[in-house]
Amino acid sequence: MNKHVPRKPQSMAAFSLDEDRPKISETAFIAPNATVIGQVRLGDGVSVWPSAVIRGDKDLITIEDGSNVQDGAIEPDQCNGDARNVPVAT
Numbered sequence: 001m002n003k004h005v006p007r008k009p010q011s012m013a014a015f016s017l018d019e020d021r022p023k024i025s026e027t028a029f030i031a032p033n034a035t036v037i038g039q040v041r042l043g044d045g046v047s048v049w050p051s052a053v054i055r056g057d058k059d060l061i062t063i064e065d066g067s068n069v070q071d072g073a074i075e076p077d078q079c080n081g082d083a084r085n086v087p088v089a090t
Contacts, residue, residue, distance in 0.1 A: 013030075013032070013033070013034060013035045013036065014030065014035075014036045014037075016038070017037050017038035017039075017056075017057055018038075020038040020039045020056065021038075022036045022037070022038065022039075022040040022041070022042070022056075023040070023041045023042070024036070024040075024041075024042045025042055025043055025044045025045070025046065025065075027044045027045050027046075028042040028043070028044070028045070028046040028047070028048070029046070029047040029048065030042075030047075030048045031048060031049050031050040031051075031052070033050050033051055034048045034049065034050060034051065034052045034053070034054075034069075035052070035053045035054070035055075036048065036054045037053075037054070037055045037056065037057065038055060038056040038057045039056030039057070039058075039059065039060040039061065040054050040055075040056040040060070040061050040062075040063075041060065041061070041062045041063070042054075042063050043062070043063060043064045043065035043066070043067070044065045044066070045065055045066045046063050046064075046065065046066070046067050046068065046069075047068040047069070048063075048068070048069045049068065049069060049070050049071045049073075050071050050072075051071055051072045052069045052070065052071065052072060052073045052074070052075075053073070053074045053075065054069060054075045055074075055075065061075060
């Protein structure tokens with residue numbers, strides 16, 4: 001992402017679940033029709049592409065810096081681990 005271009009506000013589906021709210025880096029991108037719910041942390045430069053779902057309803061899911069969650073991927077909290085600089089695909 002070019003840091004010299006002002007970032008336009010984007011509509012995204014990031015939802016709290018009970019007391020848990022996603023923590024999303026200012027440099028992360030979430031497609032408007034992707035869904036991020038609950039105990040989720042998205043690091044710097046993370047991208048979440050169309051129709052992807054990241055659901056942290058029981059445990060924390062951390063997607064580390066530079067990673068991407070590809071189109072249509074579904075990541076329930078049973079994924080058991082962190083991702084760093086890797087694509088997450090179905």
